[in-house]
Each structure stands twice: as C-alpha cells, then as structure tokens.
Amino acid sequence: MHELSIAESILDLAVEEAKKRNSTAVVTIKLRLGEFTGVAREALEFGFEIARQDTLAERAVLEIEVVPLKTRCPLCGLIGRPIDDFCLLCAACGSPMEIISGREMQVEYLELAEAEQSAIVTGDE
Amino acid sequence: MERVSLLTDVRRTNDEVAAENQAIFRSMATLTVNLMSAPGAGKTTVLESTILRLGSHYRLAVIEGDLQTSIDSERILALGVPAHQITTGTVCHLDARMVRKAIAEFPLERVDVLFIENVGNLVCPAEFNLGEDLRVIVYSVVEGVEKPKKYPLMFHKADAVLLNKIDLIPYAGVELEELRKNVIEVNPRAAIFPISCRTGEGLEMWTQFLTVRIGAHKATATESV
Numbered sequence: 001m002h003e004l005s006i007a008e009s010i011l012d013l014a015v016e017e018a019k020k021r022n023s024t025a026v027v028t029i030k031l032r033l034g035e036f037t038g039v040a041r042e043a044l045e046f047g048f049e050i051a052r053q054d055t056l057a058e059r060a061v062l063e064i065e066v067v068p069l070k071t072r073c074p075l076c077g078l079i080g081r082p083i084d085d086f087c088l089l090c091a092a093c094g095s096p097m098e099i100i101s102g103r104e105m106q107v108e109y110l111e112l113a114e115a116e117q118s119a120i121v122t123g124d125e
Numbered sequence: 126m127e128r129v130s131l132l133t134d135v136r137r138t139n140d141e142v143a144a145e146n147q148a149i150f151r152s153m154a155t156l157t158v159n160l161m162s163a164p165g166a167g168k169t170t171v172l173e174s175t176i177l178r179l180g181s182h183y184r185l186a187v188i189e190g191d192l193q194t195s196i197d198s199e200r201i202l203a204l205g206v207p208a209h210q211i212t213t214g215t216v217c218h219l220d221a222r223m224v225r226k227a228i229a230e231f232p233l234e235r236v237d238v239l240f241i242e243n244v245g246n247l248v249c250p251a252e253f254n255l256g257e258d259l260r261v262i263v264y265s266v267v268e269g270v271e272k273p274k275k276y277p278l279m280f281h282k283a284d285a286v287l288l289n290k291i292d293l294i295p296y297a298g299v300e301l302e303e304l305r306k307n308v309i310e311v312n313p314r315a316a317i318f319p320i321s322c323r324t325g326e327g328l329e330m331w332t333q334f335l336t337v338r339i340g341a342h343k344a345t346a347t348e349s350v
Binding site: 013027039087096105106108111112114 | 135249
C-alpha cells in the first residue's frame with residue numbers, strides 16, 4: 001500500500017516548514033483529501049501514526065477534511081456526484097462531464113508550536 | 126501557537142521530479158509511455174508485439190518495473206531493444222524518483238519512444254506521475270467487464286485503453302461493446318483499441334496511433350528548440 005509513503009510526504013512538508021520557522025513541534029496538520037484520489041482515509045491515518053514517530057510531528061494531529069467528488073456538465077450545467085457508480089456521461093444530455101472537486105490532496109495549513117511556548121514557562125501566565 | 130497557511134499539494138515532490146523527467150525526455154524528443162494494468166493483462170506481450178511492428182522504424186527502449194525478477198526486461202532484450210529493470214522489492218508502483226534514477230543509469234541516446242512498464246497494479250500507479258506523455262492501460266477481456274467501475278481513477282486518467290486478448294471473447298462470455306461502454310463512462314476521451322497480441326488483430330490501429338503521436342511529439346520538440 002502506498003498510504004505510508006503519502007503520510008511520509010505530508011510529514012516531510014510539515015517538518016520542513018517547522019524547521020524553517022524554528023518551531024520545536026508540529027501540533028496540527030490540516031489535510032484536504034478528495035474522495036477521488038487513490039488514498040484511503042483510514043490507511044492514511046494508520047500510516048501517519050507510524051511515520052510521525054521520532055519526528056517534530058510525533059504528537060501532531062492529522063485533521064482530514066474529505067472533499068466530496070463533484071462533476072459538472074459543461075453543456076447543460078448539471079452537477080453530479082458519482083459515488084459508488086462513477087459515470088462521467090451527463091445523465092441529462094450525455095455529454096462528458098468535468099470533475100470540479102474531489103481530486104485534492106492538499107496540506108491546507110499547519111499549527112506549529114512557537115519556539116518560546118514549548119520551553120517551560122515559569123512565573124506569570 | 127502559530128497557524129501557517131501552506132496550500133501545498135502532497136504530490137508536489139513526486140510531481141517536481143516528474144516534471145524534471147519530462148524535461149529530460151523533451152530534450153531528447155523522446156515520447157514516453159506509462160503502461161499500466163492489472164497483473165497478467167498482457168503488458169509485456171503488448172510491448173513485444175509493438176516492438177515487432179515498430180522496432181525497425183523507430184528507436185525504442187523500455188524501463189521495466191516489477192517487485193522481483195528481471196524476467197520482463199530479459200524478454201525485451203531478447204528482441205534487441207534496450208531494456209532496464211527496476212525491481213522495487215515491496216513497493217507496488219513506480220514513482221518519478223525511481224524513473225529518474227533509472228534514466229541516469231540507462232543513458233537514452235536519441236530514443237524515439239520510451240515505454241515504462243509499470244508494476245501490475247490498478248490502484249497505486251494512478252497517483253504517481255512519472256513524467257510520461259501518454260498513460261496507456263492494458264485491460265484484458267478475461268478480467269471481467271466491471272474493472273473500469275471498480276478502478277475509476279486509474280481508467281479515468283488513461284489516454285488510451287487496449288482491450289487485450291479479444292481472441293478469447295467467445296470463451297470469456299463478454300461483449301466487446303459492454304467493455305467499451307464501461308471504459309467510456311469513466312473516461313469519455315480515452316482512445317480504445319481492441320487487440321489480440323496472439324492473432325495480431327487490431328494491432329495496426331494501435332501502432333498507427335503511436336506513429337501519429339511520435340510524429341506530433343517530434344514536431345513539438347523541434348518547435349521548442
């Protein structure tokens with residue numbers, strides 16, 4: 001399975017950014033994952049658990065927003081959602097539809113611990 | 126805590142290497158074909174049949190991808206065509222970095238067409254660009270008619286689908302038109318070629334398609350020089 005290598009790619013992106021900003025920990029990784037990618041969410045979460053160990057992201061939470069698969073007919077404008085039965089021919093007019101969402105695999109944002117915050121704070125809050 | 130907006134595609138690293146591969150192929154005016162299928166659909170046999178028909182007109186080369194063995198690259202070498210075997214061990218797909226490494230070890234001098242035979246797998250190769258010009262799937266008629274619906278992403282991204290082993294249609298109990306229809310539903314734009322490597326039926330249309338693509342590719346390469 002390749003979800004492990006995808007998890008590693010996500011972690012590489014996050015850790016690279018954290019190092020650039022002198023952060024000592026990645027707290028959250030927000031991922032937008034399209035329904036029509038070759039990636040299974042559960043397998044990705046599992047791969048992430050493995051791959052994050054001994055990295056700056058070892059306690060990071062992977063937040064996954066699943067982006068629904070949507071198609072649109074350029075001729076008649078019909079919006080489709082071909083889940084379980086993927087058909088790109090418009091039900092109304094038979095034209096080939098285009099995919100307008102569902103192919104995303106994007107790290108949208110990171111939440112990083114600032115260098116100072118992860119040090120022990122004594123004194124006033 | 127700091128929120129950092131990234132908006133970075135996870136596939137970026139592979140895509141960057143794929144783009145570099147593509148630039149290398151373009152600089153040599155090499156048309157590159159990523160050949161994919163389920164295990165046993167007939168990719169290597171398709172390559173042998175293609176080589177027999179085009180090998181005297183064009184300079185061909187093949188990169189083979191398998192988990193284990195060099196059986197496939199040996200078949201290609203036996204036809205006098207340069208072939209390089211990538212054995213991935215356990216990895217279920219080729220990626221751009223593997224292809225890049227293969228190109229470095231396997232100098233492609235003025236090759237007209239480079240075929241990259243991917244690992245037999247209809248799932249994972251779909252998301253990994255290699256820097257190819259054409260994505261071609263070999264789909265044999267004995268695999269059942271539902272494959273495009275079961276593996277929509279793979280079939281959706283294909284430029285061409287070769288419906289292989291059509292000589293077995295009477296025994297497979299399938300209709301060619303149903304196979305064709307199921308491919309079109311997930312990919313209305315794919316060029317579909319019913320073929321039999323055993324009898325030779327349909328292979329001329331396939332090799333003609335390649336010939337046109339080779340010509341068009343060379344014309345583009347010349348323009349950009």
